[in-house]
Amino acid sequence: MSVCTCFLLSLLSPGLELLIIGTSIFCQPYVGLNKDFKSMLSEHAEFKALTLKDIIKASDGTRKILFTLDDGLVIETVIIPCDRGRNTVCVSSQVGCAMNCQFCYTGRMGLTRHLTAAEIVEQAVYARRLFSSEVGSISNVVFMGMGEPFHNIESVIQAADIMVHDQGLHFSPRKVTVSTSGLVPQLKRFLRESNCALAVSLNATTDEVRNWVMPINRKYNLSLLLQTLREELRSKHNYKVLFEYVMLAGVNDSLEDARRLIDLVQGIPCKVNLISFNPHCGSQFKPTSEEKIIEFRNILAEAGCIVFLRPSRGDDQMAACGQLGKPGQVQAPLLRVPAKFQSALT
Numbered sequence: 001m002s003v004c005t006c007f008l009l010s011l012l013s014p015g016l017e018l019l020i021i022g023t024s025i026f027c028q029p030y031v032g033l034n035k036d037f038k039s040m041l042s043e044h045a046e047f048k049a050l051t052l053k054d055i056i057k058a059s060d061g062t063r064k065i066l067f068t069l070d071d072g073l074v075i076e077t078v079i080i081p082c083d084r085g086r087n088t089v090c091v092s093s094q095v096g097c098a099m100n101c102q103f104c105y106t107g108r109m110g111l112t113r114h115l116t117a118a119e120i121v122e123q124a125v126y127a128r129r130l131f132s133s134e135v136g137s138i139s140n141v142v143f144m145g146m147g148e149p150f151h152n153i154e155s156v157i158q159a160a161d162i163m164v165h166d167q168g169l170h171f172s173p174r175k176v177t178v179s180t181s182g183l184v185p186q187l188k189r190f191l192r193e194s195n196c197a198l199a200v201s202l203n204a205t206t207d208e209v210r211n212w213v214m215p216i217n218r219k220y221n222l223s224l225l226l227q228t229l230r231e232e233l234r235s236k237h238n239y240k241v242l243f244e245y246v247m248l249a250g251v252n253d254s255l256e257d258a259r260r261l262i263d264l265v266q267g268i269p270c271k272v273n274l275i276s277f278n279p280h281c282g283s284q285f286k287p288t289s290e291e292k293i294i295e296f297r298n299i300l301a302e303a304g305c306i307v308f309l310r311p312s313r314g315d316d317q318m319a320a321c322g323q324l325g326k327p328g329q330v331q332a333p334l335l336r337v338p339a340k341f342q343s344a345l346t
Ligand SMILES: *[C@@H]1O[C@H](CO)[C@@H](O)[C@H](O)[C@H]1NC(C)=O
Pocket: 101, 103, 144, 179, 180, 181, 200, 201, 202, 203, 204, 213, 244, 245, 246, 247, 248, 275, 321, 322
């Protein structure tokens, strides 16, 4: 099969007759899609796997798009505009999520089903179409919407391939980031099969805390996770993993945590993103103060870590990554709060 047929077939979803015709007419082996045909497709081809349901705009410009799937389920895609033309689309990979991270709204919904590669790719296609006139072009894709991408690894690798393929969406692999809570075997596979960027949510510096806030840690603990990264990254050139660390007041934001974090990531080519927590209804956590985040950042920076602060965006419409889902749905039970942290929560 020619590459371009592969691409089109993998995008195939009910209603894409136009693309099938395109495949047979224009896709001779070694010949890419005709330019006019491509622009005709981008204006007129219909993607029926997703039906636009609603667009909610937050005051900071973040937009949450709700899509209805063929089976009536609803997923969410977030567009985060940034100055300097760096607009990011945050795509979902599952309806709900099975990981039950304690700070996460989606996690509380439980998992309903995996998305297909087509359903994932179309979120980015749609985002591009809907917003290129309003916010400028979409330059980055992050798999940080609903779901644990590596729990749905087959479709996610396929979708990421299409996003970077020159016959697909043609993003730079460095600008397509798959984010995981730390499924170790799948993470290994991803690093070997894909060239896209990887983000790992650390969110804690001890197994005690991580076992609680991210229960997946009970299966794949911190030392296993970090050792795997240390080993796998040796064979990747110019590749840095991004560690996400959400600052939770009184839970993981002490200066000892900063020092422990430095030790943990020793020997792993990486960047660290410190994220201020987005309080939402139903959450027991509180955000760390800005001064404390800066102090934490400075400790990492002085030790030579590449570290960024990321403010949360889209709060007012519940459109920030990590808190997608329908308020009021049935929720997974929260885990028991370890005694030493009870005073940190309200
Ligand atoms: C931690 O991990 C999740 C999921 O991988 C990420 O989306 C989230 O922002 C992080 N939050 C916290 C508090 O750990």
